[in-house]
Amino acid sequence: MEFTLGQIAAILGGKVEGDPNQKVGRLDKIQEGKSGGISFLANEKYEPFLYETKATAVIVSEDFNPSKSFSTTLIRVKDAYLGFTQLLEAYAQFSKAAKEGVEEPAYMDPSSSMGIKGYRGAFSYIGKNCTLGENVKIHPHAFIGDRVRIGTNTIIHPGAKICDDSVIGANCEIHPGAVIGSDGFGFAPQSDGTYKAIPQIGNVILEDFVSIGANTTVDCATMGSTIIKKGAKIDNQVQIAHNVIIGENTVIASQAGISGSTEIGKNCIIAGKAGIVGHIKIADNTTVGANTGVSKTIKEPGQTLFGYMGFEMKNFLKSYSIFKNLEGLEKRIKELEKKG
Structure with a gap:
């Protein structure tokens, strides 16, 4: 199944920065993105992959500010992680509904x-x-x-x-x-x-x-x-x-x-x-x-x-802090008993 970026943006309530008529038919990790796939960026640790990815599109949050140039198309949504989750759900539903x-x-x-x-x-x-x-x-x-x-x-x-x-x-x-x-x-x-x-x-x-x-x-x-x-x-x-x-x-x-x-x-x-x-x-x-x-x-x-x-x-x-020290406490008690 293929969808245009415009269709995906409509499902997610987002906005396409680029050509909305581009088509994607696969969900990719951003570090593994290839042409024809769509990914997302929600964790700043993965931002470097945005500037390297070959994915056709990447879903990002509205407030995301890239620090370098990139070649992919962005779809901006309120929350990138939630948006990609919604896309996964929609994709799964389309796939499951196809069988009759x-x-x-x-x-x-x-x-x-x-x-x-x-x-x-x-x-x-x-x-x-x-x-x-x-x-x-x-x-x-x-x-x-x-x-x-x-x-x-x-x-x-x-x-x-x-x-x-x-x-x-x-x-x-x-x-x-x-x-x-x-x-x-x-x-x-x-x-x-x-x-x-x-x-x-x-x-x-x-x-x-x-x-x-x-x-x-x-x-x-x-x-x-x-x-x-x-x-x-x-x-x-x-x-x-x-x-x-x-x-x-x-x-x-x-x-x-x-x-x-x-x-x-x-x-x-x-x-x-x-x-x-x-x-x-x-x-x-x-x-x-x-x-x-x-x-x-x-x-x-x-x-x-x-x-x-x-x-x-x-x-x-609180109890566990005592449990883990029982061996030492037992030793101290025995030493005190000897002194007593």
């Missing part, structure tokens, strides 16, 4: 329906009584079980699995290998030491604008629903157990694990490898640091938790 129709072989049960401008990739499977909205993209080898509902503009990437009765909102994105609606981890101990599986008869609900990363699993509820609310973003390789509720606009980084029936508030940040036990609540705007374990309900909003088990960050740092 059905590739063979692909299967959709006759009882299911799909809205206009949809796409079904080769070897994709859609089960019984499913309803898919307009402009839904089902990529190759994706699996959609029975009685699934998917909202408009949602993308299911290759190899993703959407199990029976799942409900996925509009403008969601499910990345490769993700599993939505797998059985929750429910087993009842028996008197002979064995475990009996507890049927998991609930479902998963993803509200609008939710993103699920590659190889992430979201388990269905034992009863009722596991719910990920509007705007939440889940990274790759995250485990979300049965009956969990994730609040609006909460983000969860890779390898975090959320145990069953826990409720996480809105606008929270859960960093990588964090572990959260089951049947607790975490207040809105909470940040859970990397490798942090949370074992009890967090009632006060806005806290930053750190350490294992996690406690308030300032208290952790």
